[in-house]
Amino acid sequence: MKKVRARFAPSPTGNLHIGNLRSVLYGYLLAKSKQGDFILRIEDTDQTRYVEGSIDMMLEGFDWLGVRFDEGPREGGEFSPYIQSERLEIYKKYADELINKGWAYYCFCSQDELKEERIKGDQLMYSGKCRALDVEESKKRVTNGEKAVIRLKVPKGREVVVNDVVYGDVKFDTNFIDDQVLMKSDGFPTYHLAVVVDDHLMEISHVTRSNEWLPSSGKHVLLYEAFGWELPTFVHLSPVLADDGKKLSKRKGALPLIEYKKLGYLPQAVINYIVLTGWNAGDNVEVMSWEEMLDKFDVSRLQKKGSTYNVEKLNWYNKIYLSNLSADELLSRYLEIGSNWNVLNLDKEHLKKIIEVERSRIITIKDLDEMGKYYFEEPELEVEKIVFKKSTKEITLDALHLVLKGIDNWEKWDKPEDLFEFLKSIVNGNDHFSNGDVFWPVRYALSGADQSPSPNELMWVLGREKSGMRIKQAIELLS
């Protein structure tokens, strides 16, 4: 069997987002699940749309996600160069070959002429005006400096079949296939020529790409036939959609990939989410490691229809992967993406404790920014909130006094549960206390907030001294 080689072939016209990512990942999974190669090729044949820095941004995203290319502009490889603008003479050579074989012809029609033709015609295809031009004559005109493009001479009245792994046999009537431009007058190839030539030369076994290419893949099959090359396996991929049913894009609210890092998402969560929309192993398993995906991946289970991007589900995945991380790891990732807490110079052990008690409340790591200012500054209490709604002032004062008294003598402070035990002992030690009579006022005294982690957790984070101080303050306020 031929070695599996798949590629991701973006044009550097902007940043990568989560929609493109899915196509990348399917190609990557396909290659790596078969011990194959994954190649990055830059398709920069449109000089007018080039966006400075987009390749670097993409690579930054891939590095974060752990997507590794075996060959590419950065990695090199035996099929270098991997940037199409550096391969112009190659395309020229193959375009010439097609001319000589009678599969292509020079076209001297100006763009204005073509536009006019299109407005007039009921069919929007090229008239084929230059088809019949004498080849030698045309070559002479070109050598004399006349502007020309090279078009594919699409054979009329035939059927072309694209055998696609996802979509099955897709048939095209060549009468509806335009004489596609292969070489532009600026000497650059169009996508159609470049992709076929490079996929062949780079020995790509599986052409994975967004299904917006499905309609033009008939042209590509024709090109393979013209060159006499073996067809690769076509794998057209359904897109990720925005809420309005249109393809996700920068304009449709899609974030650059690297933004997910800044927002505090974990790479595994992003990968797991996006791969599992559009593909599944048929076993109802939703949470899968990369290794499991590699193990189970099968292109034949790729979904045909597009899927709508849904942050809620991504968030759910993120929470799951977050829960697998230690407080240590959470902290270092948090500090890595930049933190509001940096300036506070608190020691790491303290921050880790905060993370430990807050972690069930966050969706992304960045949410830690929003958590409890009561860890860092003294709370301002409202007197009427100190008393639990089912309790009385007298009982509350009684409880707070007992807690304050007991706090110095309680020995176990290793984990939040130890302090739960402490508070519970106060409750149990006194007949007329319910949990709320003790827990609520302590929690409020420590946090000054309507909502917060449990009093025992707060005590654990704040420590004996600060906890005692705040409780004392509450007592004074209430008395």
Add this chain to the structure above:
RNA sequence: GCCGCCAUCGUCUAACGGUUAGGACGCCAGAUUCUCAAUCUGGUAAUCGGGGUUCGAUUCCCCGUGGCGGUACCA
């Protein structure tokens, strides 16, 4: 206009002719409970429409409808 693709809960999806149409997210309710989370339990909700084929269609075929994509010297 023409060409192509697609169509199961709100969303992501399973069911390769026979299931009470399954799972997940979300949502709702209950349990837990000192608040908010977390957790656990339960619930809600779908085969686009019409014809065929078949003993039997979510599943196969045809016709509609809808959505998306292509129709560039853009990819």
